[in-house]
Amino acid sequence: MTHDCSFLEDLDLADDQLSFAEGRRESHAADWGAEQTGDGVVPDAVVYPERTADVSEILAAATERGVPVTPYAAGTGLEGNAVPARGGISMDLTRMDEIVDYRPEDFQIDVEPGLIGSAVDEYVADDGLFFPPLPSSGDISTIGGMVATDASGMQTVRYGEIVDWVLGLEAVLADGTVVRTGSRAIKSSSGYNLTDLIVGNEGTLAVVTEVTLELSGRPQQIRGGRAIFETLDDATEAIADAIRTEVDVAKIELVDDLSARIANRYLDTGLPDAPMVFLEFHANHGIEEEIDLCRTIFEEHDVLRFEMSDDDAEMDRLWKARRELAYAVRSYDADLEPLHPGDVTVPLDSYPEIVRETKRLADEAGLLAPCYGHAGDGNLHHTVLVDPNDPEQVERGEAVYEQTVERAIELGGTVTGEHGIGQGKRKFLEAEHGAGGVDAMRRVKRALDPTGTLNPGKIFPETEAE
Amino acid sequence: MTHDCSFLEDLDLADDQLSFAEGRRESHAADWGAEQTGDGVVPDAVVYPERTADVSEILAAATERGVPVTPYAAGTGLEGNAVPARGGISMDLTRMDEIVDYRPEDFQIDVEPGLIGSAVDEYVADDGLFFPPLPSSGDISTIGGMVATDASGMQTVRYGEIVDWVLGLEAVLADGTVVRTGSRAIKSSSGYNLTDLIVGNEGTLAVVTEVTLELSGRPQQIRGGRAIFETLDDATEAIADAIRTEVDVAKIELVDDLSARIANRYLDTGLPDAPMVFLEFHANHGIEEEIDLCRTIFEEHDVLRFEMSDDDAEMDRLWKARRELAYAVRSYDADLEPLHPGDVTVPLDSYPEIVRETKRLADEAGLLAPCYGHAGDGNLHHTVLVDPNDPEQVERGEAVYEQTVERAIELGGTVTGEHGIGQGKRKFLEAEHGAGGVDAMRRVKRALDPTGTLNPGKIFPETEAE
Numbered sequence: 004m005t006h007d008c009s010f011l012e013d014l015d016l017a018d019d020q021l022s023f024a025e026g027r028r029e030s031h032a033a034d035w036g037a038e039q040t041g042d043g044v045v046p047d048a049v050v051y052p053e054r055t056a057d058v059s060e061i062l063a064a065a066t067e068r069g070v071p072v073t074p075y076a077a078g079t080g081l082e083g084n085a086v087p088a089r090g091g092i093s094m095d096l097t098r099m100d101e102i103v104d105y106r107p108e109d110f111q112i113d114v115e116p117g118l119i120g121s122a123v124d125e126y127v128a129d130d131g132l133f134f135p136p137l138p139s140s141g142d143i144s145t146i147g148g149m150v151a152t153d154a155s156g157m158q159t160v161r162y163g164e165i166v167d168w169v170l171g172l173e174a175v176l177a178d179g180t181v182v183r184t185g186s187r188a189i190k191s192s193s194g195y196n197l198t199d200l201i202v203g204n205e206g207t208l209a210v211v212t213e214v215t216l217e218l219s220g221r222p223q224q225i226r227g228g229r230a231i232f233e234t235l236d237d238a239t240e241a242i243a244d245a246i247r248t249e250v251d252v253a254k255i256e257l258v259d260d261l262s263a264r265i266a267n268r269y270l271d272t273g274l275p276d277a278p279m280v281f282l283e284f285h286a287n288h289g290i291e292e293e294i295d296l297c298r299t300i301f302e303e304h305d306v307l308r309f310e311m312s313d314d315d316a317e318m319d320r321l322w323k324a325r326r327e328l329a330y331a332v333r334s335y336d337a338d339l340e341p342l343h344p345g346d347v348t349v350p351l352d353s354y355p356e357i358v359r360e361t362k363r364l365a366d367e368a369g370l371l372a373p374c375y376g377h378a379g380d381g382n383l384h385h386t387v388l389v390d391p392n393d394p395e396q397v398e399r400g401e402a403v404y405e406q407t408v409e410r411a412i413e414l415g416g417t418v419t420g421e422h423g424i425g426q427g428k429r430k431f432l433e434a435e436h437g438a439g440g441v442d443a444m445r446r447v448k449r450a451l452d453p454t455g456t457l458n459p460g461k462i463f464p465e466t467e468a469e
Numbered sequence: 470m471t472h473d474c475s476f477l478e479d480l481d482l483a484d485d486q487l488s489f490a491e492g493r494r495e496s497h498a499a500d501w502g503a504e505q506t507g508d509g510v511v512p513d514a515v516v517y518p519e520r521t522a523d524v525s526e527i528l529a530a531a532t533e534r535g536v537p538v539t540p541y542a543a544g545t546g547l548e549g550n551a552v553p554a555r556g557g558i559s560m561d562l563t564r565m566d567e568i569v570d571y572r573p574e575d576f577q578i579d580v581e582p583g584l585i586g587s588a589v590d591e592y593v594a595d596d597g598l599f600f601p602p603l604p605s606s607g608d609i610s611t612i613g614g615m616v617a618t619d620a621s622g623m624q625t626v627r628y629g630e631i632v633d634w635v636l637g638l639e640a641v642l643a644d645g646t647v648v649r650t651g652s653r654a655i656k657s658s659s660g661y662n663l664t665d666l667i668v669g670n671e672g673t674l675a676v677v678t679e680v681t682l683e684l685s686g687r688p689q690q691i692r693g694g695r696a697i698f699e700t701l702d703d704a705t706e707a708i709a710d711a712i713r714t715e716v717d718v719a720k721i722e723l724v725d726d727l728s729a730r731i732a733n734r735y736l737d738t739g740l741p742d743a744p745m746v747f748l749e750f751h752a753n754h755g756i757e758e759e760i761d762l763c764r765t766i767f768e769e770h771d772v773l774r775f776e777m778s779d780d781d782a783e784m785d786r787l788w789k790a791r792r793e794l795a796y797a798v799r800s801y802d803a804d805l806e807p808l809h810p811g812d813v814t815v816p817l818d819s820y821p822e823i824v825r826e827t828k829r830l831a832d833e834a835g836l837l838a839p840c841y842g843h844a845g846d847g848n849l850h851h852t853v854l855v856d857p858n859d860p861e862q863v864e865r866g867e868a869v870y871e872q873t874v875e876r877a878i879e880l881g882g883t884v885t886g887e888h889g890i891g892q893g894k895r896k897f898l899e900a901e902h903g904a905g906g907v908d909a910m911r912r913v914k915r916a917l918d919p920t921g922t923l924n925p926g927k928i929f930p931e932t933e934a935e
Contacts, residue, residue, distance in 0.1 A: 109816045109818045155656055180905045182905040183902065183905065184906060186881060187881035187882065188883045189814075190630050190883075191619075192618050192883075192890075193901055193902070195674070196666055196668065197909055197913075199666065200661060202662065208661070251753070288752070288759075293754075348654040349654055351575055416653065420656050421658050436650070439647050440649055440660070442646065448661075449916065450913055451913070
């Protein structure tokens with residue numbers, strides 16, 4: 004699947020905007036999930052656009068020649084989203100990382116896609132503003148990647164997803180057409196909502212070249228801390244109950260007993276190996292009343308400890324096990340690796356059920372399944388630990404993974420709350436959206452990218468047409 | 470432009486689901502705005518589907534025969550959105566008005582499109598829930614119409630638009646394909662966001678047959694009232710300042726001095742003919758602090774009166790001039806009619822400017838322009854009063870209207886914040902979205918409705934292809 008990309012040398016690009024070097028190409032065939040999602044192939048060339056006109060010129064030329072183009076930035080995707088499935092060109096957008104315009108009086112900022120997410124927060128901090136939907140990887144992943152997958156994170160329970168904070172964007176279609184969507188007004192019913200269509204498109208409909216983000220004022224009161232429960236059911240039921248009661252939490256994170264054990268060992272915390280819930284509260288008024296309400300609900304579910312603080316250092320300390328959990332899991336056992344790290348998201352009322360089910364499936368398969376997630380959204384990061392050199396164990400792990408995802412669909416949920424479909428979850432698309440839904444998505448894909456230039460082999464289960 | 474619709478008699482419909490009677494057909498050629506948007510023609514038949522299968526069968530048969538289908542419900546649109554531009558079939562969805570499923574534990578309700586909006590509020594009230602984005606016409610307009618135009622209203626400043634409260638939907642494409650979008654999970658990054666694409670499509674991409682709505686808990690504290698300012702600039706600057714300071718308002722409505730005069734005369738209020746701002750606050754904690762903050766900001770802008778109450782009857786009294794404003798304007802002068810009632814929406818920082826500009830344009834044209842709107846969103850309902858029998862006056866009115874809309878675009882705003890494009894605002898679509906944006910919308914339209922069956926003659930400026 005090699006494509007002749009020499010035509011790139013004839014475009015209006017500087018020498019350092021184009022590379023055919025093996026090392027560069029190979030580094031663009033990797034992301035956090037690509038190894039396990041399969042199909043990733045090394046691109047034939049890497050280009051580094053520096054402006055919208057570069058993106059447009061490259062796309063038009065590639066489309067004319069039938070060469071695939073896959074947008075790439077930080078490479079922090081979990082589903083092989085940004086790794087070429089068909090070779091061709093990797094379009095690396097990390098050089099387009101400018102803040103184009105900042106309008107604090109309107110709570111708006113226009114940024115390029117290669118900008119690291121946390122850079123937005125830093126830029127606007129002096130005005131008392133912040134960008135609430137940043138995912139946990141916000142200090143290494145880019146705005147473009149977040150927009151491409153409609154990312155979300157710990158604060159989504161209070162503030163929503165990326166799509167809720169994108170007012171409009173500039174994007175380039177496969178034929179080079181530059182499109183501007185949305186406006187600077189905070190609401191509109193003018194024409195089709197192309198903004199929300201392009202958010203979450205995973206680079207299959209258009210390459211985003213600029214984004215207008217909304218910002219929020221920082222809350223005047225912040226408290227953070229941790230609760231420890233006796234059983235996992237107690238923890239998940241307490242969370243569901245708190246959300247149903249509309250306790251105003253800004254973060255509410257579940258860490259199951261196995262994950263707690265892994266984190267406790269890694270960090271030598273001295274805490275019990277029991278299910279934990281990590282909390283943060285944001286408010287301008289009445290934060291203590293919200294915390295009291297939460298505590299009361301948690302006590303009804305036999306909470307063992309409930310510790311909250313308004314001191315930054317103490318909050319950090321209380322949150323440590325959650326913050327370092329991903330590292331702890333990765334270093335738990337040199338022989339074991341997390342299989343298909345990613346998430347499912349279900350309606351809140353089904354949250355205890357999906358957690359129970361995931362644990363049950365793993366237990367029956369004799370595998371360890373550390374579970375954690377943005378529980379207030381019904382989000383569960385589930386994985387099983389397997390020895391990649393033991394095919395039989397991997398096979399059992401795959402079965403647990405598939406059954407968990409299928410169970411999320413049965414519960415009315417989604418196969419991915421925040422990481423996109425990429426290559427890894429294509430096989431579940433039709434089970435979630437039905438044949439009619441997938442067909443409508445395919446029609447939209449063909450309408451905007453009839454030659455299938457953009458990121459072929461992603462999202463859709465079969466790949467001939469795309 | 471007559472279409473043979475006799476094929477409808479061969480479909481699996483009861484006798485009373487189909488009408489060719491002139492009265493029925495004529496009643497479906499009218500909505501609140503059709504008279505002024507032009508082009509509306511009487512449909513050749515009216516059908517009343519009662520289930521999704523009916524919608525699918527009718528659409529498939531109509532598409533096969535090249536007969537246009539325009540969805541219709543309450544007829545409360547302002548832009549001729551639901552009035553046929555090309556005859557054919559008016560599909561009246563008011564019989565599909567069931568509540569299909571209600572899941573209070575998940576804050577979700579599934580409803581059919583013909584349900585009146587306020588019926589949702591009534592149904593869930595006993596559980597302490599409500600549906601926040603209802604527009605002012607919520608007690609007469611339908612959920613389907615709100616979804617079709619991505620409506621919004623007074624509470625959008627705190628709670629967002631319709632699109633923010635639609636989790637998923639069922640819709641039928643022109644060829645009869647039934648599509649289910651979204652899920653019951655509160656977030657997802659699985660595939661393209663067809664939900665948000667169909668919300669606001671004005672019946673040009675699909676006919677919505679079921680909607681999953683999110684609900685919210687009722688706030689524990691509510692206060693409402695009114696402020697009166699000396700000048701319009703004081704009022705608009707005070708509003709912009711309050712929103713910039715993130716005063717937590719649930720409603721913040723501007724009524725200009727002319728509108729105040731009209732309302733005062735109509736209601737005999739004894740109030741000064743001065744610009745007014747109507748406010749409502751929702752909170753679970755600290756509502757008095759928010760009101761005090763708002764009052765302080767308003768005082769910096771020389772507010773003359775600031776009256777707030779927690780008593781229902783008193784709140785009603787304070788709000789009366791706002792509530793009855795539309796009736797007051799319509800009955801102001803028997804010879805004058807509001808020309809093109811509708812809205813533009815601009816970034817908040819430009820709100821004082823668009824209000825000033827609208828008044829200036831009307832003054833220069835020697836016309837009366839009562840202005841009011843959901844000011845916290847940057848929304849302005851602007852109109853000029855003209856004598857429809859005086860062509861020269863109408864022409865001056867048209868010029869004011871067009872210049873106001875164009876100015877909103879220049880300010881980075883949108884030509885319609887909440888009423889859709891319909892027929893009335895097609896001519897502005899390209900100025901707002903650019904040729905690239907409109908072309909992308911057209912491609913989506915052709916992909917999902919290649920024969921142009923659904924609501925032709927709407928949204929897009931030229932109409933041959935659609």
